[in-house]
Amino acid sequence: MKDYIKKPMDIEKGSFEIIGEEMGPHNFNEEELKIVKRVIHTTADFEYKNLIQIKKGAIDTAKELLKKGVTIYTDTNMALSGINKTALKKLNCKVECFVSREDIKKEAKEKGITRSMAAVEKACEENIEFFVFGNAPTALYKLMELMKEKKANPKFIIGVPVGFVGAADSKKRLEEDIDIPFITIRGRKGGSNVAASIVNALMYMLVKR
């Protein structure tokens, strides 16, 4: 058992080579491919190649936001945990999962709404521009509601909630009704790990690792 590869970066490099070899023909450009490969790297699931939707211009918008040191909203602590903190720091960006804040817990209780909905409301009040949803379709729905009411002004959305109730529909509405740059995963698949891997892929376009 002494012969296994021990360097994380070697493992990652080897993994990306294998993914490249096995993923077959595609129409992604170089930057899109970086995102797709990282999602497959995180899930070992090649189906994501066919499910991912990257809106035209979305990568450029995301990079502009990251370059100016944006605060990133995540719907779960798990997505927050998966985002590379070293890269984040190099970019002077921050990530916040509003859902675990004390003021959010209080507000949700007072208003009789879920914490994830209260978190989105608060994020919009604080003019968050970069939204990441890996888990909660209710949170993504809430953001889209607030946008229609002109109470939210997101510039970029990673909308990849996973699940069997609401997730696919919430992402369909994102694709069909929302006019700002987004990255999404069609259907039921997605998740906090997928969400974090997309953020990381975007950051790695800008910072040396």
Place this chain on the structure above:
Amino acid sequence: MKDYIKKPMDIEKGSFEIIGEEMGPHNFNEEELKIVKRVIHTTADFEYKNLIQIKKGAIDTAKELLKKGVTIYTDTNMALSGINKTALKKLNCKVECFVSREDIKKEAKEKGITRSMAAVEKACEENIEFFVFGNAPTALYKLMELMKEKKANPKFIIGVPVGFVGAADSKKRLEEDIDIPFITIRGRKGGSNVAASIVNALMYMLVKR
């Protein structure tokens, strides 16, 4: 957009019903099925039904450990984040991701090994019995190495690293060489989200939510 289900527990209940309807025939017992369904709930990937391996007696062992208020090792902060803290507290259990501890960082640097390997060494020194690997095959290999050297005494292992280099092989060795109770996912798939979902499924067998 006013008609979406907003209660997280209703979403979960509905999801589990759909999973049950769609997953088709199986040979899982009631408790195994709870784990399998929760993994599918987390990934929206029915393939896990065929990939999961639950060693005979593993669920009972895990439950015994949880009932006595065990400390759970996780290889990543992401797995740690995904574990339900309310259930954990009700069980008087703790979860620790050694990898982010300052003493581990120092030790890894001094010894010229990866942080995840230093973390496993430390966990074994501290007599951790409940191990959760969602990401790092190197960490799982390290534990198995330490077991062979009689320097580790795990009672239960969730070994579900994801990836293209090392992950599948590390899990194969777990299945073939290790004689203690484990839950694993064959092949490349797995992940921190899968790992956390298995821990949660086990805890939910013991605590009311």
